Amino acid sequence: MKLMSRLIPTRRLTHALLPAARYSVLSVMAIVSVFPFFWMFSSSLRPPQEVWLFPPKLFPSRLSLGYMERIILHNTFVNNLLNSLIISLSVTILAITFSIAAGYSISRFKYRGRRLIARLILIAYMFPPVLLIIPMFRVMAELHLVNTRIGLIIAQLAFCFPYATWLLDAYFTTIPRELDEAAGIDGASPLGALVRIIIPLAGPGIVAATVFSFILSWNDFIFSLVLATAAEIRPLAIGLYQQSGGDLMVWGDIMAWSGLMTLPIFVFFLALQKQFIYGLTAGSIKG
């Protein structure tokens, strides 16, 4: 009893302090987390000479689009952006089409070899790109696909397709089977059931898979580095990487470029938080 009465005040104290402690920890972590993002935009949205100031100024004296203008008008940015859009949109459309079909097949039907195939797709998802660049470079060279957009699209597709399939397989499994069986009784073919029942119900899963395929392709560095060395087909990542080639790093240009490349993903995240979180956790929760 004596012990209890001594414990109660401290417990009360910790209960009063705990939320404050939690908010302090979260605030410090949030500042560290956001700072590079803030600094990237703060550095690129200031008048050119202010980037070189020391001591550095946290905020620009006035907002200026000077660096954004410079990379858009006087650099390869626009050309790289077009390449990135062509490549990433093609990869996304193909990956989603292929993975809807594959996810439907794996999650809905029982046949011999199904588990083996599901497992192979999972292995493909875990397969490290860096271990493949050498033979892939040789295969693409034999097929005359080095320095072509098609070569890069095929390479990236091999890494977007497994992840998208994995997500969609997990999502399709949550849709009750009775629904497509009912469609089958009504005379719909398996393909009809996919188009009329599964796809409309799997909206959020398909959105997650689409966004992740796009991001995987948009962010790709290593395949582009090896397979897209020609200036005309370089995507944004390689165009940005090339900016560090000279003796002097033009930090304002580099930060403007980095910021413009990060922005679409950040906007996707703000708009589609639920799908993002689903996409990130589906794998680990399922396992």
Add this chain to the structure above:
Amino acid sequence: MNRRAFYIGLLAPGLIILVLVIGYPTILTFYYSATNLHIYHPPGVFIGLRNYLEIFGSESELYPALLSNIVWTAASVVFQLFFGMIAALCLSGIRRGVSLFRILLFVPWTFPAVSLAFSWKWMLEPAIGIVNYFLIRLGIIAGPIGWFGDMSRAMPSVIAMNIWFGVPYMIISIIAGLDSIPADVYDSAKIDGANDWQTFWQITIPMLARILLVVVSLRVLWVFNNFSFVFMTTGGGPNNRTNILPVLIYQVGFREGWLGRASALAVVSLAILTVFAAFLLRRTDEAHE
């Protein structure tokens, strides 16, 4: 119509790509590793195990690279998990502002690798970088430090960058794990008189264990093979201090041109990863049953 053919047909387009881009090249890696293939002189000559004898020889760059790779992977994943756990527990313990903090804490994950590497290089710039400025102002360091170019600080710097990038993924996964623990388990612990500390170690951690194992192994796989972060910030330098295996493979294969020898390094790396992959596959199999 043959139903089985239809089901497999649905899989065909994706599988063809996987065979062409992953399956066939994997087999080629094993073959190349037994040749002296050079990037400018294909197809190369069969030389048996000579590449392997060299990379396992005492002069080999493999051992320092492996050691760097282990330090890089272990430190990154342990601290990602540590900070991820702290943030997730704090987030699950507050009522107001959860969604705001979730957005703020998620920001690092939205960076493409190239933007990430450059924004850190800029912050850690030796002469006019903002980090050196802050640290000097606070009296923590006396003069400017060349983080990514400094022999003893290059590895801690790339690891710090990688921790920063990986925490959001941990937070999200741990929160998902916490949400899957039924509330009545906590209620009955409370009735039994368990304090917060006991509840954490005896309920939260054991119930999170399964998901943490999967998340950590996925992370290990990914970090172990991460090429771009190190390649773009230190390039493996200074003096090979950060020359992890993936960067070494690229250097040997595409800078020096020895694709055969680089393939042998890739095979070694693949053997190490098979252990993690096998473990992960077993967990997912258990979940399916």
